[in-house]
Amino acid sequence: METAQKLLGKYIVHRLPSGELLAGRITETEAYVGRCDKACHAYNYRRTERTSILFGPPGHAYIYLIYGMYHCLNFVTEPEGEPAAVLLRGIEPVAGIDTIRRLRFGDAPMTAYRKKHFLDGPGKVCQGLALTRRENGLDLTGDTLFLCDTPEDAGLPSPPALPRERLCAGPRIGVDYAEEAKDFPWRFWLETED
DNA sequence: AGAACGATCGACT
DNA sequence: GTCGATCGTTCTA
Numbered sequence: 001m002e003t004a005q006k007l008l009g010k011y012i013v014h015r016l017p018s019g020e021l022l023a024g025r026i027t028e029t030e031a032y033v034g035r036c037d038k039a040c041h042a043y044n045y046r047r048t049e050r051t052s053i054l055f056g057p058p059g060h061a062y063i064y065l066i067y068g069m070y071h072c073l074n075f076v077t078e079p080e081g082e083p084a085a086v087l088l089r090g091i092e093p094v095a096g097i098d099t100i101r102r103l104r105f106g107d108a109p110m111t112a113y114r115k116k117h118f119l120d121g122p123g124k125v126c127q128g129l130a131l132t133r134r135e136n137g138l139d140l141t142g143d144t145l146f147l148c149d150t151p152e153d154a155g156l157p158s159p160p161a162l163p164r165e166r167l168c169a170g171p172r173i174g175v176d177y178a179e180e181a182k183d184f185p186w187r188f189w190l191e192t193e194d
Numbered sequence: 195a196g197a198a199c200g201a202t203c204g205a206c207t
Numbered sequence: 208g209t210c211g212a213t214c215g216t217t218c219t220a
Contacts, residue, residue: 030201039201041216050216067202068213074201087201123202133215174201 003077004031004086005167005188011094011148013156014129022100022129023148023156024091024119028189030172032074034083037186039178042083053137054083061145063126063136070123071132075140075147089173090120090189093128095156100128164193 013023034042034054041064042051053062054076062074062085074085093100104127105114119128126132131145138145148154172187 032201041201048217064201065215067200068215070202072201089201117204121202127203172201177200 001031001033001186003075004029004186005169007075007086007088007147008167008188008190009165011151011154012088012091012129012145013095013148013154014131014135014145015143016096016099016130020096020099021154021156022096023094023151023154024100024125024129025094025159026088026091028088028090028120028187030087030089030188031077031186032085032087036181037178037184038181039172039175039184040083040085045083047083051083054085056080056137059140061131061135061138061140063131063133065133066123071126072122073126073129073131087122088125089122089187091125091128093119094151094159095154099130103130104128165190166193 007026007029010026011023012026013021015021032040034040034045037043042054047055050064053060057080058076058078060076062076063071066072073088076085078084119125135145140146151159168189168191169185170187171183171185175182
């Protein structure tokens with residue numbers, strides 16, 4: 001939970017095989033905790049081939065296929081044996097925007113709707129950053145997929161001045177099956193003030 | 195081997 | 208607001 005909030009405003013960077021950097025500023029996250037959270041794939045320490053990465057050391061990417069056609073990116077947050085992760089639900093593009101647009105929409109024209117909902121969902125984040133199960137398990141201290149406090153840390157141009165934002169919290173999306181855990185206010189996002 | 199389901203998205207009414 | 212797409216993961220037998 002704490003990690004989910006601390007990740008807001010940080011930058012996620014994916015270095016493509018070509019060397020190009022795709023980067024975004026994190027604006028929405030969700031926390032999942034195996035020990036007590038029925039919405040977590042590793043609830044009650046359920047260990048399967050898929051969830052094994054959640055039981056490993058923190059600082060690795062957990063990426064899985066959802067609904068047969070999208071991917072979700074998480075960061076493993078707790079020490080070995082304590083499965084927990086933060087799901088990346090939304091980012092704002094920072095670098096590689098043309099490539100991200102192509103990954104999202106191909107050659108289809110940009111529209112106001114597409115601009116407004118560019119990277120505001122977990123499946124969109126992975127599609128835009130070119131992340132699939134092939135990147136599952138990546139060590140975030142490596143140089144392929146990593147986090148930065150500022151774009152400059154990745155050698156990217158400095159960002160424009162940001163507006164005032166407040167941290168918001170609320171229930172998570174798409175976990176209505178999770179009984180009492182469906183109401184846990186473990187979704188966090190940044191919202192522009194006024 | 196077979197079946198049920200899902201931490202979603204986009205098109206449509 | 209509703210609904211279908213699409214397939215890996217997981218569980219049951």
